[in-house]
Amino acid sequence: MFQDEKSKMIKDQLIGRGIKDAKVLKAMSSTPREEFVRERDKLVSYADTPLSIGWGQTISQPYIVAYMLEILDISKEHVVLEIGTGSGYEAAILSRLAKEVVTIEIVEDLYKEAKNRLENMGYKNIEVIKGDGYRGYEKKAPYYRIILSAAPTDIPEALVDQLALGGKLIAPIGGLFQDLVLIEKDESGKIFKERLLPVRFVPMVRE
Template sequence: MTRILTEKTAKILLGCLTAFITSIIVSIHLVVPGAFAAKADDAEFLNERTAMVKNQIAERGISDIRVLEAMRSVPRHKFVPDKYITRAYDDNPLPIGYGQTISQPYIVAYMTEVLNLNKNSTVLEVGTGSGYQAAILSPLVKKVYTIEIIPELANSAAVRLKDLGYNNVDAGIGDGYYGWTKHAAFDAIIVTAAAGHIPPPLLEQLKNNGRMVIPVG
């Protein structure tokens, strides 16, 4: 039996995103695609990342030690454009260009925890964006496949993930509605953008007892 975790996730996602949507729409046109903080010093942001995990994530109920450690170790500032680097560990999504955003840290942690992953899991992510969610998944599972419909984002994320050493992540270009049949079936599927309904092709690509987290509504 496939277990789909949708309604609660959708409510939380929509609630968290509503407050920021206006400012995001206004500012996305100012982003220079590809101008990401590749040279930023990890140590400079260590305290901010530690505080993010403690104050934004752990204190709000995320308790999976592996998820907390992944959130603590992945340098979110390297997945945001340079102009937003000082806000990389803020408790909100940020524009990454092409009308897309990097998700709020708490939402990333929440969706990851709900997937209930293990070291042998193979995961499909629909909506690569800057690659941050895939980077969080990487140390938790055996293999991550991530697909993005916007070629420019897919290509830059693939380079970024490789440069940062996330070698068990494969990034591809395509319409995530149809999943990634070449690599199916998956133990878990995570969809990072709201959908009007659950795409049937994704259900077909889940293993028995697989888990899908998707915001619907």
């Protein structure tokens, strides 16, 4: 039922805007976005916009998801940390790109829903954690890739500490005005930051 909408999303919203990474395009083509939105939004699940998933949170615009994943250049050897599970959509895509995904959600109801949804859909390499994303998840660190799906005003120090040498972190940063920022940690531990483009994400919640 949704195949035409999904194909149009891939062609117009992603390829049409310059997304070239075949792995990302394949992962997003293989992930049923309609299963990660509210029932009332299923008919617009492939629209070029973020959608509310309740509790003040959203499922991100498809292009922004693809853009962030392309920048991260994820491989099957990587363990990835995602901050802000939401409905589980991005974690599902990440699971097709990475060796393992650890995803943290602070909102209890979203955590339970996403965990059940991902398990019922058969995703095996995703660990859903209930917790404060500002603290990361040290148990599985270091992470070669870290992605934030909500905006802190500054990058949490714990997340930079849990980033592996040679790793990349991408996050929206700011308050009213936000920028998507790429952080890279070289093999000596030196940190490099690059501002990529202006964005608008929901604020990152903390305990």
